Amino acid sequence: MVKDHSTENMIAVRDLHKSFGTNHVLQGVNLDVRRGEDMVVIGGSGTGKSVLIKCIIGLIKPDKGTIYVDGQDTTSFNEKELNEMRREFGMLFQFGALFDSMPVWENVGFGLKQHTNLSDDEIRDVVTEKLSLVGLKDVEDLMPSQLSGGMRKRVSLARAIAMAPDILLYDEPTTGLDPIMADVINELIIQLREKLRVTSITITHDMVSAYKIADRIAMLYMGKIIEVGTPEEIRSSRNEIVQQFIQGKSEGPITREQ
Amino acid sequence: MFKLFELVGSTVLRFIEESGKVTVFFFKILMWTFRPPLNFRNILRQTEEVGINSLPVVLIMAIFTGMVLALQSYTGFRRFNAEAFVGTVVALSMVRELGPVLSGLMVSGRVGAGMAAELGTMKVTEQIDALYTLATNPVKYLIVPRFLAALFVMPLLVVFSDIIGIAGGYLVSVKLLGTNPTIYTKRTWDYMELDDIYIGLFKAFIFGMIIAVISCYQGFYTSGGAEGVGKSTTRAVVFSSLVILVSNYFITALMF
Numbered sequence: 483m484v485k486d487h488s489t490e491n492m493i494a495v496r497d498l499h500k501s502f503g504t505n506h507v508l509q510g511v512n513l514d515v516r517r518g519e520d521m522v523v524i525g526g527s528g529t530g531k532s533v534l535i536k537c538i539i540g541l542i543k544p545d546k547g548t549i550y551v552d553g554q555d556t557t558s559f560n561e562k563e564l565n566e567m568r569r570e571f572g573m574l575f576q577f578g579a580l581f582d583s584m585p586v587w588e589n590v591g592f593g594l595k596q597h598t599n600l601s602d603d604e605i606r607d608v609v610t611e612k613l614s615l616v617g618l619k620d621v622e623d624l625m626p627s628q629l630s631g632g633m634r635k636r637v638s639l640a641r642a643i644a645m646a647p648d649i650l651l652y653d654e655p656t657t658g659l660d661p662i663m664a665d666v667i668n669e670l671i672i673q674l675r676e677k678l679r680v681t682s683i684t685i686t687h688d689m690v691s692a693y694k695i696a697d698r699i700a701m702l703y704m705g706k707i708i709e710v711g712t713p714e715e716i717r718s719s720r721n722e723i724v725q726q727f728i729q730g731k732s733e734g735p736i737t738r739e740q
Numbered sequence: 741m742f743k744l745f746e747l748v749g750s751t752v753l754r755f756i757e758e759s760g761k762v763t764v765f766f767f768k769i770l771m772w773t774f775r776p777p778l779n780f781r782n783i784l785r786q787t788e789e790v791g792i793n794s795l796p797v798v799l800i801m802a803i804f805t806g807m808v809l810a811l812q813s814y815t816g817f818r819r820f821n822a823e824a825f826v827g828t829v830v831a832l833s834m835v836r837e838l839g840p841v842l843s844g845l846m847v848s849g850r851v852g853a854g855m856a857a858e859l860g861t862m863k864v865t866e867q868i869d870a871l872y873t874l875a876t877n878p879v880k881y882l883i884v885p886r887f888l889a890a891l892f893v894m895p896l897l898v899v900f901s902d903i904i905g906i907a908g909g910y911l912v913s914v915k916l917l918g919t920n921p922t923i924y925t926k927r928t929w930d931y932m933e934l935d936d937i938y939i940g941l942f943k944a945f946i947f948g949m950i951i952a953v954i955s956c957y958q959g960f961y962t963s964g965g966a967e968g969v970g971k972s973t974t975r976a977v978v979f980s981s982l983v984i985l986v987s988n989y990f991i992t993a994l995m996f
Contacts, residue, residue, distance in 0.1 A: 541869050565875040573873040579866040593874045596881075641874075 491550070492517045492649060492681040493538060498547035500533055507533050508544070509705030515683055520675055522692045523685045524727065525702035526736065531685035532576075534702065535651045538683070539571050540564040551649070569597065572642030572680075573651040577658070578634035580626040586613075586637050587622035593645040612640040615677070616670055632663035636670070643674065650674070652684040656691045668694045689728050693717075701727065703736070765957045769887050772880040779885055786889035790851050790948075794897060797850060798843050802901035805838050806830060806908025814917055823919065827927035830909030835932065835940045839902040841988050844947035847894065848980040852955035855886055856976035859959025860969035868960070883960065887952040894948030895941045902940065939995050946991065947984050954980040 493515040500508040507530035515521045525531050536542040538549055540556060548555050556567055580589050588595070590612055591605040600608070609622060616636040626634060635655065642650060655671065656664035668691050675682060686692055692699055693713045700710040701724050709716065709724050719725060726734030813829045859882065862868050871878040906928060913919040955976040962972040 536869070539873055541872055561877070565877070568873055568875040571873060573870070575866045575870060577865060579870040581862075581867055581870070582865075592876075596874065596876050645874075 490516055492552060493683070494550040495534075495538070496548045496550070498534070498537060498549065499545045500530070500537060500542065501545055507705060508537070508547075510547070511702070511705070511707055513700055513707050513710070515681060516697075518675075518679060518681055519697040520671070520682045520684060520695055522696035522699045523683065523702055523707075524687060524689070524692055524699055525685075526687065526727065529702050530705060531702055532653055535573075535653060535683055535685055539568060539573055539651060569593075569645060570648045571651060572645065572647035572649070574635065574639050574642050574653060574655055576654045578626070578638040580629075580634060580638055580641070582626045585623050585625055586629070589626065589637060590640045590644050592641065597645070608644065609640070612644050613637070615643065615674070616640045617666070632659055632666065635659065635667060639667075639670065639674075643678065646678070648680060650680045650682040652682060652686075654686055654688075655684060656686065656688045661690075664688065664691060665694075667691075671695050689730070703727075761961075762953060762957050765960070766953050768879055769883055769953065769956075772877065773884050773887065775880070778888075779881065782881070782885035783888050786885045787893055789854070790847070790886075790889045791893035791896060794847050794850050794893075795900065797846050798897050798901050799904050801842050801846050802834075802839065802904040803908040805842055806834060806905035806910075807912045809833055809838070809905075810909035810912040810917070814913065823917075824923055824927055826913050826917075826919065827909065827924045828931045830913075831906050831928045831932055832936060834905035834909070835902050835936050837940075837988070837992070839898050839905055840940050840943035840947060841984065843894070843898050843901050843944065844951065844984040844988075845981055847890075847897065847948075848951045848955070848984065849977055851890065852951045852976045852980045853973050855952070855955040856959040856962075856973045857969055859883075859956060860962035860972040863960060863962045864965055864968060878960075883952075883956045886956055887949070890948040890952035891945060892948070894951075895944040898940060898944035902937075939991070943988060943991055946987065950983050950987065951980045954983060 491514045493513075495511055495513040498508050498511040499506070511534060513521070513523075513534075523531050523534065533542060537544045538551070540559065544557060548557050550556070551567060551570070554567075556564070559567060580586075581592070584592075587606055587609045590609040594600055594605045594608060606622065610619070613619060613621065616639050618633065618636055618640070621629070621633065621637070626637070629637060639655075652671065655667050659667065671682070671684065672695055674680065684692075684695060696713050698710060698712055699716045700707045701716070702708075703723055709719055709721050711719065716724060716728065719728075722735045726736050809830045810826055813826045814823060817823050817826060817829075859868075862882070868878045868882075871881060910921075910924060910928070913924050914921045958972040958976040958979070962968045964971075
């Protein structure tokens with residue numbers, strides 16, 4: 483992929499639409515993610531946060547709109563170009579999505595095995611290094627079913643960073659973890675951004691996590707981004723919808739709409 | 741009354757739609773099969789799963805089928821003094837029809853269900869999405885090895901089941917019914933032509949293809965969590981069994 487470092491935005495989403503049957507999930511999303519920042523997209527369950535990042539990495543084809551990654555329109559890419567593009571990405575799935583037929587080291591080294599000529603020993607060395615980046619050691623030969631929830635997420639994160647991507651996508655990184663493990667993951671996300679200088683998009687509804695890791699926060703509501711700002715700006719937003727969401731109140735405009 | 745028409749209509753439409761999708765999926769598999777490189781490790785692993793692990797059930801099926809065929813044909817043939825031809829009937833039925841069809845049904849129950857359940861689980865736990873994000877095409881990585889394994893292993897399984905089935909028939913006829921072993925063996929081979937064996941093996945090849953394509957399709961397009969995986973698994977077994985039975989008739993009729 484030809485890199486165009488002149489653009490300030492690593493990812494730019496323009497007027498993105500996606501429907502599933504009669505359910506119009508994304509209704510014209512506009513979002514800019516700057517090079518090297520951590521953009522956190524917040525929003526209720528089922529508002530299309532996952533659909534948005536799956537469109538960005540090309541897992542879901544949008545109905546309308548464009549997505550620019552490093553200045554290139556990726557919505558017109560064919561399978562081969564998409565695969566090229568995906569090598570720049572790493573994605574952490576909500577439940578880890580580890581391949582349960584393979585031990586940890588093969589999971590983490592999967593991309594290396596597929597796309598490089600490294601020998602198994604060399605791959606294991608890289609895997610050990612990546613695992614230490616996420617704070618794990620001596621787990622290489624365990625199977626995913628032997629890991630706890632927090633460890634699965636960390637192994638999955640190690641897999642996401644194994645190919646040294648430029649962009650990391652986190653799908654609800656703290657969901658389903660206890661508060662302490664959630665904070666460990668938050669710290670890890672911050673550390674990785676500093677060490678690897680990646681651009682990242684995190685989707686979450688965990689506000690503690692959002693405030694902690696975000697450079698900027700965007701709120702997705704009714705298929706559109708209704709507000710973007712730094713954590714302070716979001717906290718002091720005058721938008722009632724944003725206020726109801728970040729304070730987690732059951733009374734307010736969001737619940738009235740439904 | 742209108743409800744009935746509606747039901748029939750929508751069922752027919754759904755059937756046509758599904759057939760179309762399976763066909764598209766089949767061509768996708770073919771396309772990726774011929775695009776190098778092939779993942780020999782995965783092919784080998786699937787060959788073990790489809791072949792070696794299915795062998796016991798297929799052999800048990802075959803020996804009992806051969807035995808019951810001998811018993812049953814003997815009962816009929818004795819009434820017009822044609823006991824001597826039991827061997828011929830057992831061998832021809834095993835090689836042309838029962839070997840491939842029953843092996844196909846056993847393998848679709850064992851392997852087809854396994855493929856649909858495994859791929860379905862991978863789908864609902866986002867492992868298939870994860871493959872895409874690792875710049876790996878899941879059809880190439882997961883499905884082509886299963887397809888190739890089923891394709892080439894089914895004929896081998898059928899060869900085994902033919903041999904064991906014929907042996908079962910021999911056992912019952914000679915040891916139980918007291919037929920002369922020399923005559924039985926002679927009658928078994930005298931009327932058998934190479935074409936009979938080819939037809940059986942050709943069927944096995946086609947059935948392997950049917951099992952892999954339908955079961956992988958069901959697994960690959962699973963949605964809706966654990967319940968969805970269950971449904972896909974059931975559909976994989978039911979549809980591949982039905983398609984095997986129907987296509988078996990047409991292959992036999994065409995090559996009559």
